[in-house]
Amino acid sequence: MSTSVTLQFPASTANLGPGFDSLGLALNLYLTLEITRSSDWKIECRSPLLSSLPTDETNLIYQVATLTAERYNAVLPPLHIVIDSEIPLARGLGSSAAAIAAGIEVANYFAQLELTLEEKLLIGNEIEGHPDNIGACIFGGLVAGVSIGEVVEVVQLPKPNIDIVVTIPPYEVKTEVARKVLPEQLTREEAVLGSAVANVLIAALLTENYELAGKMMEKDRFHEPHRLPLIPELTEARNFGKEAGAIATVISGAGPTILTFAPKGTGEYIASLFQRRFSHCTVKQLQIHCNNLEYNY
Numbered sequence: 001m002s003t004s005v006t007l008q009f010p011a012s013t014a015n016l017g018p019g020f021d022s023l024g025l026a027l028n029l030y031l032t033l034e035i036t037r038s039s040d041w042k043i044e045c046r047s048p049l050l051s052s053l054p055t056d057e058t059n060l061i062y063q064v065a066t067l068t069a070e071r072y073n074a075v076l077p078p079l080h081i082v083i084d085s086e087i088p089l090a091r092g093l094g095s096s097a098a099a100i101a102a103g104i105e106v107a108n109y110f111a112q113l114e115l116t117l118e119e120k121l122l123i124g125n126e127i128e129g130h131p132d133n134i135g136a137c138i139f140g141g142l143v144a145g146v147s148i149g150e151v152v153e154v155v156q157l158p159k160p161n162i163d164i165v166v167t168i169p170p171y172e173v174k175t176e177v178a179r180k181v182l183p184e185q186l187t188r189e190e191a192v193l194g195s196a197v198a199n200v201l202i203a204a205l206l207t208e209n210y211e212l213a214g215k216m217m218e219k220d221r222f223h224e225p226h227r228l229p230l231i232p233e234l235t236e237a238r239n240f241g242k243e244a245g246a247i248a249t250v251i252s253g254a255g256p257t258i259l260t261f262a263p264k265g266t267g268e269y270i271a272s273l274f275q276r277r278f279s280h281c282t283v284k285q286l287q288i289h290c291n292n293l294e295y296n297y
């Protein structure tokens with residue numbers, strides 16, 4: 001084990017429309033940590049995207065790292081951590097899941113825990129509360145996950161052969177706030193429809209029927225209809241995407257980022273159209289991040 005290490009953690013999008021708290025897809029924006037053993041704890045944030053983050057013991061990465069070490073009765077030495085990130089905070093691109101995965105990995109490395117991917121997932125799911133973003137961040141690619149009591153299952157699905165465009169509004173939507181607008185209960189009819197739509201979405205992705213997948217992506221019943229008022233750009237972006245030839249346009253995670261699936265080879269063109277139309281937003285074409293967090297130290 002070296003006294004310093006650089007670790008990276010991917011962004012992720014969750015839900016894909018349907019698949020609330022269950023589907024996640026890892027993306028190629030990264031949280032990067034440069035970590036060195038030190039005489040005292042010191043946390044620094046390098047990216048302007050992180051300017052609002054605390055650098056004391058309330059920092060999420062620090063909290064998760066100490067909690068993970070404590071869980072295994074291990075000692076975490078004082079560290080100097082420099083945090084850099086391309087993942088904007090509270091935008092629905094899994095910044096908190098990346099930070100949680102980072103905290104777990106810091107403990108894994110410096111307290112020599114030798115955690116498996118499944119053990120990292122269990123801890124991450126406990127903290128995040130659902131396995132979609134954290135599952136994608138730890139396993140990479142497209143995942144379907146479920147958390148039942150103490151058990152968490154995550155299955156990695158084949159990488160969809162599509163292009164991905166994200167439209168990131170300039171405002172934050174905290175996940176906590178976006179979950180409060182969701183109804184406590186759904187009628188049986190709504191729940192059955194929501195589950196059926198998610199099942200057909202997965203089947204369509206597995207059979208590479210992206211036209212059908214796109215139809216299902218825009219038919220969620222569990223969260224999208226309730227979160228529409230939080231994201232004023234969404235309805236227009238969905239119609240605009242359709243006219244531009246996109247497969248589907250949905251909320252990324254808890255929002256406000258808008259996720260567009262585009263036919264392979266058209267992402268750059270569709271991103272340029274979205275950037276022109278939604279000029280107050282940051283539009284990026286992203287790739288699927290496929291590696292898992294299995295480090296060989």
Ligand SMILES: Nc1ncnc2c1ncn2[C@@H]1O[C@H](COP(=O)(O)OP(=O)(O)OP(=O)(O)O)[C@@H](O)[C@H]1O
Pocket residue numbers: 012014031050053059060061083085088089090091092093094095096097099133173174175176252253254255
């Ligand atoms: N690199 C980081 N270091 C420390 N804390 C972080 C980091 N990134 C995110 N956080 C914490 O997570 C919060 C954002 O979490 P939130 O769940 O609201 O949004 P998100 O994870 O970006 O979006 P979503 O869960 O919808 O994908 C930040 O306000 C901050 O408290």
Ligand SMILES: N[C@@H](CCO)C(=O)O
Pocket residue numbers: 014015020021022130132133175178179223253254
């Ligand atoms: N599935 C979560 C993702 C954000 O953490 C939600 O939509 O609230």
